[in-house]
Amino acid sequence: MSKREIILEAIIQEYLSSGEPIGSSELKKCMDIEISPSTIRIYLNKLAQEGALVQLHVSSGRVPTNDALVEYWTNKLDPMETLEIGNAKSFEDSANEYGIFCVAQKKSGEFLREIIEVKGRFLILTFDKKEIVLKYSDPVNRFLSNLIGVEMRELKSISAQVGLYELYDKLDQILSHEPLISVGEAQLYEIAKEHSDGRFIEQLLNYEFSFGLKEGIYFDGFVPYGCLAIKQLATIEDEEASLFCFGEIDSDFENFLKGELK
Numbered sequence: 001m002s003k004r005e006i007i008l009e010a011i012i013q014e015y016l017s018s019g020e021p022i023g024s025s026e027l028k029k030c031m032d033i034e035i036s037p038s039t040i041r042i043y044l045n046k047l048a049q050e051g052a053l054v055q056l057h058v059s060s061g062r063v064p065t066n067d068a069l070v071e072y073w074t075n076k077l078d079p080m081e082t083l084e085i086g087n088a089k090s091f092e093d094s095a096n097e098y099g100i101f102c103v104a105q106k107k108s109g110e111f112l113r114e115i116i117e118v119k120g121r122f123l124i125l126t127f128d129k130k131e132i133v134l135k136y137s138d139p140v141n142r143f144l145s146n147l148i149g150v151e152m153r154e155l156k157s158i159s160a161q162v163g164l165y166e167l168y169d170k171l172d173q174i175l176s177h178e179p180l181i182s183v184g185e186a187q188l189y190e191i192a193k194e195h196s197d198g199r200f201i202e203q204l205l206n207y208e209f210s211f212g213l214k215e216g217i218y219f220d221g222f223v224p225y226g227c228l229a230i231k232q233l234a235t236i237e238d239e240e241a242s243l244f245c246f247g248e249i250d251s252d253f254e255n256f257l258k259g260e261l262k
Contacts, residue, residue, distance in 0.1 A: 003035065003039075003043065004043060004046070004047070006031075007027070007031075007035070007040065007043045007044075007047070008047055008052055008053075008064075008068065009072070010027060010030060010031050011027060011044075011047075011053065011062065011064060012064045012068065012069065012072050013030075014026065014027065014030050015063055015064055015250065016250060016251075016252040016254070016255075017252065017255075019250070020061070021055075021056060021057075021060040021061035021062055021063050022061045022062055022063070023060075023061035023062070024037050024040045024041050024044060024061075025037070026061065027040055027044075028040060044062055047062075048062060051065055051067060051068075052064065052065060052067070052068040053065065053068065064250075066220075066225065066226055066249060069228075069249045069250060070219050070249070073217060073228055073249070073253065074217060076254050077217055077230055077253060077254070077257070079215045079216050079217055079230050079231060079232040080215055080232070081232065082232070082233045082234060082235060083232060083233070083234040083235070083243060083257065084234070084235050085104075085181075085234055085235065085236045085237070085243075086237065087237070088104075088180060088181050088236055088237055091181060091183075091236075092181060092183040094256060094259060095183045095184050095245070095256070096183060096184065096187075098247070098251055098252055098253075098255075098256040099184070099187045099247060099248070099251055100184055100187065100245050100246065100247040100251055100253070100256060101183070101184030101185065101187050101188045101191075101204065101245065101246045101247060102181055102182075102183050102184055102243065102244065102245045102246075103179050103181060103182050103183075103204075103210065103243075103244050104179055104180045104181035104182075104234055104236055104241045104242065104243040104244070105153060105179050105180065105210070105211065105241060105242050106179075106180050106236075106239050106240070106241050107151065107153065107240045107241060107242060108151060108152040108153050108174075108175060109128065109240075110127040110128050110129060110130055110151070110152040111127060111128055111149055111150065111151055111152065112125060112126075112127055112144070112147055112148055112149065112150050112152070112155055113126050113127060113128065113148065113149075114126040114148070115141060115144055115145055115148070117136065117141060118136070120136050121135075121136050122134065122135065122136055123135075123136055123137070123140065123141055123144070125144065125167075127152060130152075130174060132167070132170050132171070132174075134166055134167060134170075135166065140164065140167075143162070143164075151211070152171060152174070152175065153171075153175060153211040153242070154211040154212060155167075155171060156168060156171040156172065156175060156211070157209055157210075157211045157212035158212060159171065160209075161212065180236045180237075180239060180241050181236060181241075181243070184246075184247075185205070187247065188201060188204060188205070188246070189201065191224070191227065191247070191248060192224075195224045195225070195226065195227070197224045200223060200224065204244075204246060210231055210242060210244035211242055213231045213244070214231070215231050215232050215233065216230075216231060217229070217230050218230070218231070219249070223246065226248060226249055226250075227246065227247065227248055227249055228246070228247060228248070228249045228251070228253065229244065229245065229246040230244075230245050230246075230253065230257075231243070231244050245257075
């Protein structure tokens with residue numbers, strides 16, 4: 001890593017930990033390598049000119065910008081890694097500590113395998129162990145034929161998005177139960193209030209919606225500006241699950257998730 005990258009990463013990590021603007025003296029104390037205070041000040045000014053840092057007040061230190069944090073999390077978080085959560089209660093306590101909203105749903109283990117048309121009157125959707133009967137519709141038959149192999153919860157999410165309410169209701173009857181993890185609703189409302197944007201709350205509180213998301217990190221557009229969401233697979237007390245976490249972009253997602261990885 002270059003000196004610029006080392007200094008910027010140190011600033012971001014210290015800011016995530018303390019929540020306070022970082023000056024050259026604070027930065028010098030937390031760095032593992034020998035860099036003179038004058039060199040640090042030069043790089044602080046350079047990073048500010050580049051748009052990676054901003055000084056909120058004349059007398060204060062600097063904080064990373066949203067763009068700098070987007071780049072940092074894109075490089076630091078790995079949504080393709082399966083999170084091992086040994087104790088759901090401890091995970092929820094940690095989410096509360098870091099101010100992060102999380103919901104996890106157990107995977108059903110059921111996948112759409114076949115669609116059988118019955119004399120133009122019914123459609124039988126065959127899963128691994130279950131079947132669902134729908135009234136016949138040629139457009140529905142064609143649409144669902146493209147979803148062979150889709151997991152049951154993901155199919156439920158898709159059915160809600162496209163208005164297949166008969167299918168949604170029947171899947172809901174099969175799948176309805178409490179999530180394995182649900183924590184941070186208070187933080188969610190606080191973030192919505194702070195950003196004056198409550199449109200996403202209802203969506204996030206629909207615990208099934210994240211099954212329609214691919215594993216990945218989500219920034220502006222999907223979530224409000226200044227926020228971050230991550231979707232990844234998890235094993236929670238030996239149960240395979242889909243995990244979705246959301247918070248402000250300056251929440252310490254790295255240490256929160258690192259505490260669960262083995």
